[in-house]
Amino acid sequence: MTKTFYVTTxxxxxxxxxxxxxxxxxxxxxxxxxxxxxxxDETFFLTGTDEHGSKIDQVAREKGMTNQExxxxxxxxxKNLADKMNASNDYFVRTTDDDHKRAVQKLWxxxxxxxxxxxxxxxxxxxxxxxxxxxxxxxxxGMCPNHNKAPEKLKEENYFFRLSKYGERIKEAIxxxxxxxxxxSRKHEILAMIKEGLKDVSFSRPRNILNWGVDVPDDPDxxxxxxxxxxxxxxxxxxxxxxxxxxxxFWPVNAHIIGKDILRFHAAIWIGMLMSAELPxxxxxxxxxxxxxxxxKMSKSLNNVVDPLDYQSxxxxxxxxxxxxxxxxxxxxxxxxxxxxxxxxxxxxxNNIGNLVxxxxxxxxxxxxxxxxxxxxxxxxxxxxxxxxxTGYEKSIAAFDLKKxxxxxxxxxxxxxxYVEETQPWVLAKEDQIKLAEVLYNLLExxxxxxxxxxxxxxxxxxxxxxxxxxxxxxxxxxxxxxxxLLKAGTAIKKxxxxxxxxx
Ligand SMILES: [Zn+2]
Numbered sequence: 120m121t122k123t124f125y126v127t128t129x130x131x132x133x134x135x136x137x138x139x140x141x142x143x144x145x146x147x148x149x150x151x152x153x154x155x156x157x158x159x160d161e162t163f164f165l166t167g168t169d170e171h172g173s174k175i176d177q178v179a180r181e182k183g184m185t186n187q188e189x190x191x192x193x194x195x196x197x198k199n200l201a202d203k204m205n206a207s208n209d210y211f212v213r214t215t216d217d218d219h220k221r222a223v224q225k226l227w228x229x230x231x232x233x234x235x236x237x238x239x240x241x242x243x244x245x246x247x248x249x250x251x252x253x254x255x256x257x258x259x260x261g262m263c264p265n266h267n268k269a270p271e272k273l274k275e276e277n278y279f280f281r282l283s284k285y286g287e288r289i290k291e292a293i294x295x296x297x298x299x300x301x302x303x304s305r306k307h308e309i310l311a312m313i314k315e316g317l318k319d320v321s322f323s324r325p326r327n328i329l330n331w332g333v334d335v336p337d338d339p340d341x342x343x344x345x346x347x348x349x350x351x352x353x354x355x356x357x358x359x360x361x362x363x364x365x366x367x368x369f370w371p372v373n374a375h376i377i378g379k380d381i382l383r384f385h386a387a388i389w390i391g392m393l394m395s396a397e398l399p400x401x402x403x404x405x406x407x408x409x410x411x412x413x414x415x416k417m418s419k420s421l422n423n424v425v426d427p428l429d430y431q432s433x434x435x436x437x438x439x440x441x442x443x444x445x446x447x448x449x450x451x452x453x454x455x456x457x458x459x460x461x462x463x464x465x466x467x468x469x470n471n472i473g474n475l476v477x478x479x480x481x482x483x484x485x486x487x488x489x490x491x492x493x494x495x496x497x498x499x500x501x502x503x504x505x506x507x508x509x510t511g512y513e514k515s516i517a518a519f520d521l522k523k524x525x526x527x528x529x530x531x532x533x534x535x536x537x538y539v540e541e542t543q544p545w546v547l548a549k550e551d552q553i554k555l556a557e558v559l560y561n562l563l564e565x566x567x568x569x570x571x572x573x574x575x576x577x578x579x580x581x582x583x584x585x586x587x588x589x590x591x592x593x594x595x596x597x598x599x600x601x602x603x604x605l606l607k608a609g610t611a612i613k614k615x616x617x618x619x620x621x622x623x
Contacts, residue, residue, distance in 0.1 A: 124155035125369040127353050128166040129377045129385075130212065133193035134174050137200040138417070139455060140378065140410050142427035143443045147407065147521060148376045149206045150444060153575035154516055156207075158597045163369045165356045166201060167212030168194045169349045171332040173250055186331050190215055203428055205436040205578060212356035214348055220333045222355035223348055226396055228336055230347075235281040235395040241321060244270035252321075278323040278341060285391035286317040292400055293386065299403040300386060301519045302450040305379065309386040320388055322347045350389045354398070371399040374519070379406050405519045408452035425455050437577035438464050438619065444576055445525040461622045469619040471532045472569065472580075475539070479562040480587050480615040482544050486555060490611055491589070494560025496604035501561050504534065505568055505603050512572055521576075528572045535565040563588065563606055571600055580618055587613045 128148045131141050145166060152164035170190040179189040194213055201208055212219060230236050243252040248266030252273075262269055290313045292298045293306060300306035323341040324332075333348050335341040351359070353375065358366040377385050385404055393400055412423040430439045442463050447453030483492065508531045515524035539562065547555040570584035585591045589610040599605060 122155075122158075122160040123368055123373075124152070124160045124162045125357070125372045126151045126155075126162075126164050126374045126376065127356075127372060129375075129381060130167045130169040130214070130349060130352050131197060132169045132172070132174075133190055133197065134172075134178065137197050137427070139412075139425040139427045139443075141197075142200060142204055142439075143410060143447060144376055144378065144407060145201060145204055145206050146440050146443055147405070147449065148374075149204070149208070150440075150521055150575045151374060151376075151516070152207055153578060157571075157574055161368070163210075163357060163365070164206075164208045165210050165212060165353065166197075166206065166208045167210075167352055167356060168197050168214070169345070169352075170194060170213055170215045171343075171348055172345060173329050173331060176331045187215065200427065203431045203436060204440065207578075210356055212352045214333075214352060216355075218360050219352065219355040222360040223333050223343065223351050224336050225360060226351050226354070226392070227343070227347060229397075230280065230392065230395045231336075233395045233397075235284065236278050236322060237281065238276060238278050240274060241277045242272075242274040245273040246270040273328075275325050275328065276341070277321045277325075277344075278335065278338075279319040280322045280347065280388075280392065281395075282317045282320050282388060282391045285394050286313055288394055289313060289317070289387055289390045292390065298386070298390065298400045300382075301403060301405050305382055305386075305404075305406040305450075309382055312383060313387060317387055317391070320346055346384065346388050347392070350384065350392065353389075353401075372401045374403045374405050375401050376405045376407065379408055382406055403519075405450070407450055408448070410447060411452065411454045413456045414454055430460070434464065435579065437580050438468055441468060441525070441577055444521045445529070447522070449519060449521045449523075464619065465621055467529050467532075469621045471529060471536065472573075473617065473619040475532050475536050475569070476566055476584055476587070476618060477615045478539065479535075479559070479566050480612060482548075483559045483563055483612060484614045486544070486548050486559065489613065491563060491606050491608050492556035492559050493608035494557035496560065496564075498557070498561055498603075501565070502603040504531075505565075505601075508568070508572070509601050516575075525576060528569065528576075531565070531572065532569055535562065535569070538562065538565070560606070560608075563612070564603060567606055568601075583616070583618060587615045589613075 126148045128144050131137065148164060152162050155162045175186050175189060179186045182189065198211055244255065246253045246263040246266055246268065248268060249263060253263055253270050290310060293300060293310060300309060322344055323335050324344050326340055326342050329342045329344065332342040335343055353372060354370060357369050375385055390400060411417065412425050415421055415423060417424045427439060442460050446459060446463055508527055511527040512524050515527060542558045544555055544558050547558060566584060567588055567590065570581045574581040589612050595605065
């Protein structure tokens with residue numbers, strides 16, 4: 120039976136431009152989706168946008184637009200980002216979609232039928248800027264520290280979700296890794312939070328406070344608050360409304376990829392909702408960190424905000440994808456600097472990988488008349504080397520360490536370049552045709568493996584390399600591709616066009 124794989128990104132709120140941190144998350148998810156497709160798994164990759172909330176209402180009014188016009192415009196920027204980053208998402212879910220709204224209402228009713236939703240009055244301090252109740256202890260001199268404004272005292276009717284009922288079960292699921300949280304430090308963080316006790320969560324707002332959202336079923340005065348609206352995108356986006364074939368095939372999700380700031384919502388509230396809805400739990404939540412710019416927190420005032428589209432338009436998506444996956448620790452904070460980007464681009468991509476591909480193809484074309492030489496394909500040492508590389512690579516991806524996987528790939532390119540230096544094909548060309556054929560066959564095979572290893576990370580580059588190798592038209596399954604010696608003697612090959620122009 121074919122395996123399935125379902126991966127999601129979080130859905131960003133559409134009140135700001137897409138930033139580099141979300142670009143990284145999108146690429147992490149895309150790498151996993153492409154990797155699983157390459158293995159032959161039936162794969163679904165979901166991303167989308169969170170489009171409700173009174174902030175939208177407020178901005179739309181300022182701009183003289185309708186709410187829908189504003190979110191359409193803003194959602195387009197995120198669709199464009201996915202497009203420009205070469206994300207292979209199968210669907211783009213929007214919380215203003217009608218089928219999403221119906222799915223969320225269905226879920227609400229299910230939770231209600233479990234006696235997990237109840238109405239109560241909520242009294243507290245509300246910051247309009249935060250669009251949230253704030254706690255006394257978080258205020259600075261009576262002001263919201265984010266907005267430097269005194270919050271208003273508010274009393275309102277809310278529906279609440281009985282999250283407290285599920286605390287113990289959530290804790291057990293995480294401890295037993297029925298739900299795996301990666302990295303371990305985040306697992307401990309959420310377990311500590313749960314041990315302090317999970318309180319019931321407010322699930323709705325009166326319509327006079329929040330009028331841009333999903334209607335609460337059978338109560339015209341109440342509108343759903345973000346948790347029960349946004350989190351269910353992961354099921355609405357694959358057909359929870361009708362529980363169709365796609366939903367049955369792909370739920371439970373294999374991996375939710377999220378930032379460290381939204382761990383509690385995903386590893387506690389969402390899990391409680393799924394338990395209440397009697398749905399299977401996600402298999403894993405992968406948590407990444409934040410990206411600083413030139414060593415500092417990104418901010419408009421420091422003028423150090425990195426726009427992913429700037430780098431994409433200048434160098435293409437692949438170098439940016441490579442940099443973000445290799446330089447930013449997959450589950451930790453990392454830094455983006457122009458100097459480092461250029462160093463990695465020139466070092467890893469132009470000098471190491473690009474140079475290998477170009478010289479191996481140039482020599483093979485020159486000495487063997489643009490075709491794969493008839494060399495010995497049973498070269499034990501390289502067979503073993505390739506096996507080791509694949510094992511390290513697959514292990515790293517399975518552990519959600521994409522940085523390590525790329526380090527394995529890059530060191531394989533280094534190894535292949537060293538093999539060129541040691542065997543000196545240009546000397547063999549004058550002395551030993553049989554040895555030359557063997558060496559260049561081996562090198563072409565290494566280039567082929569390199570292309571396959573890079574495919575989830577830099578798909579366009581891999582397409583190019585496969586075309587040089589005459590591989591693009593041929594279908595093979597994953598285990599055939601990973602084995603040594605797939606290239607056929609006599610296959611027409613081409614000289615490589617430069618994959619990466621050096622940055623000077
Ligand atoms: Zn505030």
